[in-house]
Amino acid sequence: MIETLLSLTINGVLIGGLYALAALGLTIVLGVMRVINVSHGAFYTLGAYFTFLFSIMLGMNYITSFLLSALIVFAIGVVYERILIKPIRKEELNVLILTFAGAFVIEEIVKFTFGPRYRNIPPYLSGTVDIPGGSVDIQRVLSFAIAIGIVAMLFIILKFTKIGKAMRMVAEDEEVAGTLGINVDRVQMFSFGFGAMLAASAAALLSPIYLLYPSMGWDPLLKAFAIVIFGGMGSIPGTVFTGIIFGVAEVLTGYYISPTWKTVVPFLLLILIISIKPTGLFGEEE
Amino acid sequence: MRMEKTKVSAGILEKKYAALIAFGIIAAIIPLITPSIYIIHVLILAHIFVIYAASWDILTGYTGQLNLGHAMFFGLSAYVVAITNTMLNLPLLLSTIAGVFSAFLLSLLVGVPCLRLRGPYLAITTFSFSWILFLLASSAMIWLSGGEEGVRGVKTFVVGSVPNYYLSLVLMILSVYLLYRIASSETGLILKAIKEDEDAAMACGIDTTRYKLLAFILSGIFAGIAGAFYAQYMRIVTVDVVTLELSASAITFSLIGGIGTIVGPAIGAYMLTILFEGFSWLADYRILIYNLIIVAFVLFLPGGLISLKEKVNKKRKMVIGNDRK
């Protein structure tokens, strides 16, 4: 009994770390640019397919494919922001619609490029790790470790680098940042690309465990929505914490209640939290 | 809420009625000049989506409360009509009332927690409500909703496409007219003030909570009307009535037509429903082209089609001279 619970929790934490990674990009874009990027899921899809392209179709090793795909999606994000988001950024609703339509455009382009069929990235590492109550795929453990590494790197970037500090300042107050000589446009462009890259990394890590298809990005997007708001928009510790909580909650609900309710529960919790504390669990009061 | 009488001068009145009558006549004779039930069918759907889009506009376009889950009102009403009509064997009229009433209740349920929320928090919370409904309908409660197979066998008020066409036409004109009247009244102005700046509106003495809730209710009820009509016309209700795509289409329709004008979203819904069908020969490429058009609109004509009219007017004014006041 207790072993099952332990095993479930470990599984939940492992997967939750990756959820957190997927949600972080959304949080950064929300924090720095104050726009909801519905294309975030599409960048996730792109990350998965680029990893597929490099590792399967071009036969590169997994790590190279992973890095290349993250870089390319970063570049795509930057271009996307420049051409599509920047001209309309002040209009929250327009950005929302544009990124929604943009997500479909990307999905369709992926469909026409790679075909609508299900694709797989074979395991990049095989074997299992023993845990109480069973074993878990070694890939999950490693992916989790990589995800945590990326999060740690993110902290360092935000805390110590010039661009990171600039991002935090823009997030705090765009106008003030502008008067302090920060190139707000460039910071936002970078943040958007960065957000896209985080989505792509999460996809590259998750897709060997899951499956690739053109509309695969919607599910992580919706999950990321819930995580970001639940944890408090723009709060990175909040997002990481909530991501992991969501992972655990999902696995536990799936086991103790039913697998169909596990998708509903996070959103119910979200509504509950937001009714009590309108800025999310870790969000600052306005 | 009390509606103030609008002041219209007699001269303009005739002109406007001419436009309305022209629309009425053309719309009314369409079934007589086309033998195609397909065209009639698409137009019926267009009528339904016109109500749906206009009802979204009163909450988001006028009041600025970003609603990302508008399909929930439409969908819940449609499901309640279908379920009460087929499983409880309620008469269709009662089912319809139950459906619209359920949309009203949902608007309260969603509206109340949303009153304190702003920006992305509000947007994602409204989305969450609709997403929960989708998850319930598509998987967690398929014993009731039938999941993807849906609830079949809803009765209809009138049989056949042409009678449904006229019924939907009347319903559409009535709904849009009512919404437009509300939007053009003092109430509408107050809603718009809330959209412009909520704090300033409060400082003006506006009970923003009450008006926001009113907007939620109006929006929910009219979307509920659209959903109820949809259920009885389609005679089957599947998860398609609560999808993310349907919620998004309320926004798309409105943007293309012109947000915050009621008439704009109505035109947007009408044209896009027809356009989307007109694109059916594109088969696989349809979704791609459709979305590219939307992207282009957001970038190049964010005011929607209705802003074209203003641009033309401005030009005309410049030619005639500014002596119209």
Added chain:
Amino acid sequence: MPILERNLTRRGFMKGMAVGAASIVAGSSILGCAQQTEEKKPLKIGALVPLSGPSSEGGNRMKNAFELAKEDINKAGGILGRNVEIVYYDTAGNAEKGVTGVKKLVEEDKVFALVGVYTSGVALAIADVVADYGIPLMVTVAASPKIPQLVRDDPERYKYMFRTGADVTHFTLNTAPFVTDIVGAETYYYVGQEAIWSKALDKVFEGFLKDKGVEKVGSSFVPRGTQEFSSIIEDIKSKNPDVVVSSTVSAEGVPFAKQYYDAKIPVPFIATAGVLTFEDVVKEMGEKGNYVCFMSWCWDVPFTGKTQDFYGRYKETYGYAPTGYEDVRSYDGLTVFAQAVNKAGSEDYGEIRSTLEKNRFEGVAGYYEFDDGHQAKWGEGLLTGVIGEWYGGEATILWPDNVKTGELKKAPWWRI
């Protein structure tokens, strides 16, 4: 004009109406442009397939098959001497679009018959519209038990609706030999999609196996497209069945198999058709595709004279193997219909119907006969299918005996 005055007049509203009126005219002409004068030459068949959205994977495989079927029919002289032309309508798996599609195909394209339909929701939504038009519909994929039930309940109204797609009882009959004979299990666990057809399958399966003395020890249902299965894997472990039956036929099938593999559960699982029978998909799964057992509706073995020819040509044309269901049943649906019309020798729907009801037709997956629900019958000499197992991207056929290529390869961690 300032907002207030603009708001306090009805001008905008009326003008809007005028624009609306203009767009009606424009719209009618857009819709009308697809209209063509009906010529005697090609015979149009309307195909309802999801070409976009989450079902597009299956929809595209259906389209592949329809294209091959069209080629073959036309090569053999067409239908009643007329060449076949297929008009596709993308339903996106959406019921409303399905209904619109039927109206478009019938009214605008004047199609002779309809084929296709991937999801049950679309099939059930269009059933009445199709019945009102009185036009034949060959359902080639959607598996809801409600579809033949409609025909049984009201054979007069749904007289032209047939299905070459499988029924849930067929899923059961085709999968049960694995549980009872190959594994010799006493208990089993069922994993299904949270959908009406899968729940129905669960019931039929349970009843069928109970009679054979096999007990169900647990079940789980997941929403279509689920990616994370940790909780279900735990549940399976704790229920400790002798075998797992999984009807995770869509996108969720692959993650399920991968995670099942990683958990080293000591018993095999069998996938009831779907994604785990796709050669290209399983090959890409690498080692995690090993020991995956499956039931497939068709295979590259001589079920009929057409089978291997179809498999060869499909692979050659599209670069990957057919799945045995979406594609084969769609190909069969259209070719069976063509055979029936030619046999009836008339375009009269009544005669086509009775020809379909009374005769036996050769397809790729076997021979087709239709029961009182206009459902293609299962059975020896008709339609059966195969049970197989993947290893190293190659499948070994375990059942039935006449096409068997080997024995069950046991994974080192299995206890059976």
Added chain:
Amino acid sequence: MTENDFLKVIDLSKHFKGLKAVDEVNFNVDEGEFLGIIGPNGAGKTTLFNLITGFLKPTSGRIYFRGRDITGTKPHERVKLGIARTFQVTKPFRKFTVVENVIISALIAKKQGKIQEHERDFAMEVLEKVDLAHRTDVLAENLPHGEVKKLEIARALATKPELLLLDEPFSGLTGEEVETLQDVIKSIHKNGITVILIEHVLKACMALSERIIVLNYGKIIADGTPQQVCMDRQVIEAYLGKRGLEFATG
């Protein structure tokens, strides 16, 4: 508590994450008074305003208006009672014309029976008072900064207030604009409206106010006539720092 206490603030505090933005503040305002509130940046002036107008809920303490406890009431309810405000960062309805901006307030006032005439006429009247009548049909977003400030005041006036709270109305204005606005505010006060003015521009505040409260770190450090406040050591220290104090006192 007596009926003739106009505005009474008792032990009012507001904490943000441990930071005491307003800390146990007590003061009274008499009807017809002109009170100035000054203090360095971050002293809690705007927070205090938000508490009095109901835009923020206090952590502790009470607020009475005309003897009535209004601590828990909402902003619009306070407007109804006669408390109006402007914002430091102006918040005009940008897509509305000047007159529409004011009509909004007038509409509500009319619904509450505060005014009898047609809301548009009343709005025009108010615009006249703040010297904006010539701009009636200009969109608010096209107004220069100085006129937006006036518009905000007009909007507040159209709610028919008894107490008007002005949050830094002079900030960012040119010298000339300051002078005209000063006259406008003076005349408002003359018409019998009690005014509380937060101001960073000390000169204007000193010129207008009858009494001045000085806030520093959320606490009242001085309360008296402009002359008294000017002489206060603590005030000078708060504004100029220790060094400045030494400099000022020699």
